Amino acid sequence: MTIHQPAKSALAAVLVLATTSLPVWSQSGASRPAAPADSAAARNAADMASGEVRRIDKAAGKLTLRHGEIKSLDMPPMTMVFQVLDPAVLDRVKVGDKVRFRADQQGGAYRVIELQLAP
Numbered sequence: 001m002t003i004h005q006p007a008k009s010a011l012a013a014v015l016v017l018a019t020t021s022l023p024v025w026s027q028s029g030a031s032r033p034a035a036p037a038d039s040a041a042a043r044n045a046a047d048m049a050s051g052e053v054r055r056i057d058k059a060a061g062k063l064t065l066r067h068g069e070i071k072s073l074d075m076p077p078m079t080m081v082f083q084v085l086d087p088a089v090l091d092r093v094k095v096g097d098k099v100r101f102r103a104d105q106q107g108g109a110y111r112v113i114e115l116q117l118a119p
Contacts, residue, residue, distance in 0.1 A: 047072050048100045050118065054079060058090050063112060070103055073110070082112045089115050 051067035066079040082103060084090060089112065093099065098118035104111055 048102050048114070048116075051099050051101055053093050053095050053097045053099060055081075056090050056093065056095065057081075058087070061087050061090070063090065063093070063115075065099070065101070065112075067101075073103060073105060080110065082110050084112045084115075093117070 049067050049070040051065040053063065054066050055064035057063070061084055062081050063084055064079065064081050066077075068077045069075065093115070100116045100118050101112050102114040104113050
């Protein structure tokens, strides 16, 4: 079977278009689409609330925060006391610190389950 010159040109054009329209993957993964874990991390960051440390009670393992809306708990801004899941968190903050945190409710008690100093 012989391919005539116009057909060869058309075939070459199709091959060039097909190969240049494919995504390019770098070894570092920078050009790759976001993985599900990346979107989960972004979603978790969005679930964090902002607050300010108002009081620290190390003996009771509690933290008083003046906080903004906590969407995950359907809670408006207010000042309230939270139990902390990890008492070591209380050693890393001081009154007046701005924080980002994630909270949950268990058995009627509100708990800080993750806390970071705000940038």
